[in-house]
Amino acid sequence: MNPLDRYESLVDDVDAFRAACDRPLPSVVRTNRIAATPARVREAFDEAGVAYEPVDWHDGLFRLPDGNPGGNWPYVHGWTHGQEEVSVLPALALDPQPGERVWDACAAPGSKTTQIADAMDDEGTVVANDNNLGRLSALRHNAERLGITNSIVTNQDARNFSTKPLAFDEFDRALVDAPCSCEGTCRKNPDVLDQWTLDHVHAVAGIQKGVLARAVQATRPGGVVVYSTCTFAPEENEAVLDHVLASEDCELVEFDLPLETDPGVTEWDGETYDESVTRTKRVYPHRNDTGGFFCAKLRVGGESDESGDAVDREVAA
Amino acid sequence: MSDDARSAEVDAPTNDGQQFDRLPATPADREVEGRASREEVLDWWEERFEIGREVFAEYSFWEKGAGKVWIFNGEATDPSEVEAVGMTFLRTRQEHWKPTGRAVSRFGARATKNVIELDPEQAATFAAGDDQDIPEWDGDWGYLIATHEVAGESVPIGVGLYLYDELRSVVPKGSRADLPVVE
Known part of the structure; x- marks a missing residue:
């Protein structure tokens, strides 16, 4: 079966949803502001005759209609990184600040890690972890190419991640961009739809719960945890949050994303979830002509110490 | 192994390829033979490319493997048993030290020589x-x-x-x- 069939009940315009899922996505690059401004990237593209289009909700993103995001000088210089549009959302929700301690729990191949380091002005510490050593080499390559100097790379199972190799024992913020069944990437890689199985959904949901629980535990009181996937499956999204809300001291918070989203669902396949999962955000391909995505923002419970409440500080800012 | 031999090992730490060790501040602080010091690294960039010492004031330098020096701008334990600490920066323990391409990409725009x-x-x-x-x-x-x-x-x-x-x-x-x- 085509797994997209099962999500038709969740979307308002089934035809538009299915049509969008069938259209290929353009190549997109993100500006690495550690190395260059978006204006410099535009100048370099202009000089070299590289076609590009702006993305109206993010000034650092450029669509490259002719593809080949690596075949130009801005890429060679580490000014740009190929990254699907929706893939920039979790780091925007995380909103890391210079000087903070940030954990990227499932980091390879490093698109979000490098975006996090960029948002931190390369100051503070971003710990990029992945359990797959082969994929970590891609992460290290990307981090070096983009000139990231504030990252530590670890190779652990994120579900029982140990902070022992680190100079601190809790994070200000954590990102769980979880391994998932990836139907949201079908516009780039239609094979994900053929490979999809419900067994895999259930297996990976168990991993997702374990990683997210550990991320909440490893983040300080008042800190922020962002959970994201590129699947539409509620089993891997709202159900994972429902589980962790019950088992760990944390709450879902409202947040803004710069494109059109739908709220998380409270019912699926006979299950009901905590009402607060409506604060999570679903990104359907037909809304903004992007890939599919899911993103949630959690505040870790307990009293903040003198370093303050990361969520409140953003609201005040 | 005799007690003397064991204490000699403790007295003379060697470079461990499995961990990141922070570079000593100066040659006088050096405990591991052959390891570059922070002072020598800063001198080298200044001498070779006229990139001022102040450019690297906030960064720490680490060695893992034989002579590979990494530059880091965060918090880390010393030693650090992790996969990477910052980015590769400079190859030492050879007659002519060699900067990495990434270091040059990141910091080389400041060079005047x-x-x-x-x-x-x-x-x-x-x-x-x-x-x-x-x-x-x-x-x-x-x-x-x-x-x-x-x-x-x-x-x-x-x-x-x-x-x-x-x-x-x-x-x-x-x-x-x-x-x-x-x-």
Whole structure:
């Protein structure tokens, strides 16, 4: 079966949803502001005759209609990184600040890690972890190419991640961009739809719960945890949050994303979830002509110490 | 092993390829034989490329493996048993120290010495990893920072080795690019 069939009940315009899922996505690059401004990237593209289009909700993103995001000088210089549009959302929700301690729990191949380091002005510490050593080499390559100097790379199972190799024992913020069944990437890689199985959904949901629980535990009181996937499956999204809300001291918070989203669902396949999962955000391909995505923002419970409440500080800012 | 031999090992720590060790501040602080000190690293960048010590004031330097020095701008334990601490920066423990291409890309725009500006064709040749004759260079031999102009500003491409009228591109295989010449 085509797994997209099962999500038709969740979307308002089934035809538009299915049509969008069938259209290929353009190549997109993100500006690495550690190395260059978006204006410099535009100048370099202009000089070299590289076609590009702006993305109206993010000034650092450029669509490259002719593809080949690596075949130009801005890429060679580490000014740009190929990254699907929706893939920039979790780091925007995380909103890391210079000087903070940030954990990227499932980091390879490093698109979000490098975006996090960029948002931190390369100051503070971003710990990029992945359990797959082969994929970590891609992460290290990307981090070096983009000139990231504030990252530590670890190779652990994120579900029982140990902070022992680190100079601190809790994070200000954590990102769980979880391994998932990836139907949201079908516009780039239609094979994900053929490979999809419900067994895999259930297996990976168990991993997702374990990683997210550990991320909440490893983040300080008042800190922020962002959970994201590129699947539409509620089993891997709202159900994972429902589980962790019950088992760990944390709450879902409202947040803004710069494109059109739908709220998380409270019912699926006979299950009901905590009402607060409506604060999570679903990104359907037909809304903004992007890939599919899911993103949630959690505040870790307990009293903040003198370093303050990361969520409140953003609201005040 | 005798007690004497065991204490001799403790007295003379050696370089451990499995962990990151922070560089000693000065040669006088050196405990591991052959390990570069922070002072020597700062001196080297200043001497070779005239990149001032203040540029690196906030960074720490670490060694893992034989002579590979990493630059880091965060908090880490010393030693650190992790996969990476910051980014690779400099190859030491050899007669001529060699900066990494990434270090040059990140910090090389500040260099005012041993910088070779390439024209568009030379720049494309360099990025492809090919050697080329540039007899008109009258500066030092050895490792140079190769730059080219992008939209009105000079930008470092990577590290070249200049010997006998020839600029050898030492761009690593995985970073070589086949680029059109941008006039």
